[in-house]
Structure formats: C-alpha cells, structure tokens
Amino acid sequence: MDISDYLRFVFALAFVISLIGILAFIAKRYGMGYRHAPRTAKKRLSISEIMPIDGKRRLVLVKRDGREHLLVIGGTNDLVVETNIMEDAFNFSEHLAATSHITDKNKMDEGDPQ
Incomplete structure (x- = not known):
C-alpha cells in the first residue's frame, strides 16, 4: 500500500465522522431528539x-x-x-x-x- 492510500483512508474516515456529527446536530436542532416542554x-x-x-x-x-x-x-x-x-x-x-x-x-x- 502506498502513502496515498493511507491518506485517502484518513480523509474518508474524517469525512464520514463529520457527516455523522452534522446529522446528529440537525436531528437534535429540529426535534428528533429528547422533547422538552416549551420555554413559555x-x-x-x-x-x-x-x-x-x-x-x-x-x-x-x-x-x-x-x-x-x-x-x-x-x-x-x-x-x-x-x-x-x-x-x-x-x-x-x-x-x-x-x-x-x-x-x-x-x-x-x-x-x-x-
């Protein structure tokens, strides 16, 4: 395996982890997580x-x-x-x-x- 294969693996892993983080943030932000009572x-x-x-x-x-x-x-x-x-x-x-x-x-x- 070449060094470029290792770099491609690291970048792909970082990309997938960042996508998971973004999806978790969106799910929490728009109410797919724990439901709270309205602040009012x-x-x-x-x-x-x-x-x-x-x-x-x-x-x-x-x-x-x-x-x-x-x-x-x-x-x-x-x-x-x-x-x-x-x-x-x-x-x-x-x-x-x-x-x-x-x-x-x-x-x-x-x-x-x-």
Missing part, C-alpha cells in the same frame, strides 16, 4: 430537597402540581415512600413553639413556680 410553559415538576441516606441511596422530595412526593432512589430499586404530601403541610416546629408558649402562659396564670 409553566414548570410542573421540581426537586424540593435531596438528603443522602448512605453511599448509594438518597431521599428525594419531588414537587409536582403543588403536591410533594417522597422517594428513595439509588441502590437496587427505587421506592415511593409517601405521595400526595400537600405543599403547605402541617409544620410541626411552628405548632410546637405556639403550644409551648400557651403552656408557659397557663402555668404562670395558675401560679405554678415552674
């Missing part, structure tokens, strides 16, 4: 929180249409822990603070030294 559309899905459990698994709080879903992902399988959690769900820490304030006030009214 309201986003319905978001990730509220992620908490690692161990090296492989994570707790993920996903928000969809005003409701939240708790998922365990990673490991051998994924698991839905809880669904339809309301976005404005009961806040335990706020309730505890309000209750302790009322309890302290009642103790003072009764004359309890504590």
